Amino acid sequence: MKINFTHDLALVNGLKIPPKLLGQLNEFKIEKSNHFNLKQSIKKDGYIFVRNLFDKNKIKLAREEVFMRLKEVDEIEDPYQDGIYSGRSSRDKIYTNRGEFWKSVSNGKYLREITNGKVLKKIISDIFGEPSIGFDFLFLRPVANGKFTQMHCDTSFFTRTTKKVLTCWISFTNVTIDKGPLFVIENSHKFNDIKEKFDGFDVGIDKNRKASIEEHPSEFAKKRNSKILTSNFYPGDILIFGMNLIHGSFEHHSKDKNIRLTCDVRYQPIAEPKDSRYFGKNPGGTTGSGYGELNSARPLNENWHIR
Numbered sequence: 001m002k003i004n005f006t007h008d009l010a011l012v013n014g015l016k017i018p019p020k021l022l023g024q025l026n027e028f029k030i031e032k033s034n035h036f037n038l039k040q041s042i043k044k045d046g047y048i049f050v051r052n053l054f055d056k057n058k059i060k061l062a063r064e065e066v067f068m069r070l071k072e073v074d075e076i077e078d079p080y081q082d083g084i085y086s087g088r089s090s091r092d093k094i095y096t097n098r099g100e101f102w103k104s105v106s107n108g109k110y111l112r113e114i115t116n117g118k119v120l121k122k123i124i125s126d127i128f129g130e131p132s133i134g135f136d137f138l139f140l141r142p143v144a145n146g147k148f149t150q151m152h153c154d155t156s157f158f159t160r161t162t163k164k165v166l167t168c169w170i171s172f173t174n175v176t177i178d179k180g181p182l183f184v185i186e187n188s189h190k191f192n193d194i195k196e197k198f199d200g201f202d203v204g205i206d207k208n209r210k211a212s213i214e215e216h217p218s219e220f221a222k223k224r225n226s227k228i229l230t231s232n233f234y235p236g237d238i239l240i241f242g243m244n245l246i247h248g249s250f251e252h253h254s255k256d257k258n259i260r261l262t263c264d265v266r267y268q269p270i271a272e273p274k275d276s277r278y279f280g281k282n283p284g285g286t287t288g289s290g291y292g293e294l295n296s297a298r299p300l301n302e303n304w305h306i307r
């Protein structure tokens, strides 16, 4: 389960992360799951990392439901259950509206049972100490080779109506170090300058600013005497974190053509005011233009935008 720091390669933008800057995420044991322990852990680390939170078969059903849709647009080879990237796409030929297609994939029945279902709702409600609800707008991410997500924190996206928001990142496939897992900058939830810089900034309003931190994670971590924490993730592993924790993902550069499938979803207490961009049947998302604004709405063989 441990990362093998000498053989496994963490890359961002083609540059190797020096092994001495890498660290392993602390695992939270689900047996200890109660409000006090969860709260204490997230306060200290800035995240809760749980392995194998869901029923294995339910994760498989959700994964295959998504893969089947990608097979339908010829982006995945048969047998689609294996999730092998084809390098081709007929998405735009079959669907005239990318947003509509991606919305329908994001609303898969089995996928929603994981992202907005009882198990996740319970652990997040236990963290907040009050009944909570998952956002309807979902960030499902099938990723082919060569891609990564730049460092950022989530506050500028999701805290317009309440600061009480948590992100949950869920792994549906193996996301080993060479497949671009999520990483977090150790203790960055306590970096006051970062908090001040991003807290008043709303990416949906101030379009001239970027939420992404363009500095290379190695430089960023080194300057702050910090580490880049990650893990090899497996289907059903999750990472829950707060709005000020700096995170990103490594480059998916593995030689095999297995797609990396993850999904991130936000939760807030039910009692807090809701941001209408993220709730309802036709959520507009961060910019208001709906599911079509997501990188995932692009065919798998197309480049990404950076926000």
Ligand SMILES: O=C(O)CCC(=O)C(=O)O
Binding pocket: 141, 148, 149, 154, 167, 168, 169, 182, 247, 248, 249, 262, 264, 265
């Ligand atoms: O999976 C990724 O590449 C990025 C995920 C992310 O930024 C998030 O979960 O907030």
Ligand SMILES: [Fe+2]
Binding pocket: 152, 153, 154, 247
């Ligand atoms: Fe994020």
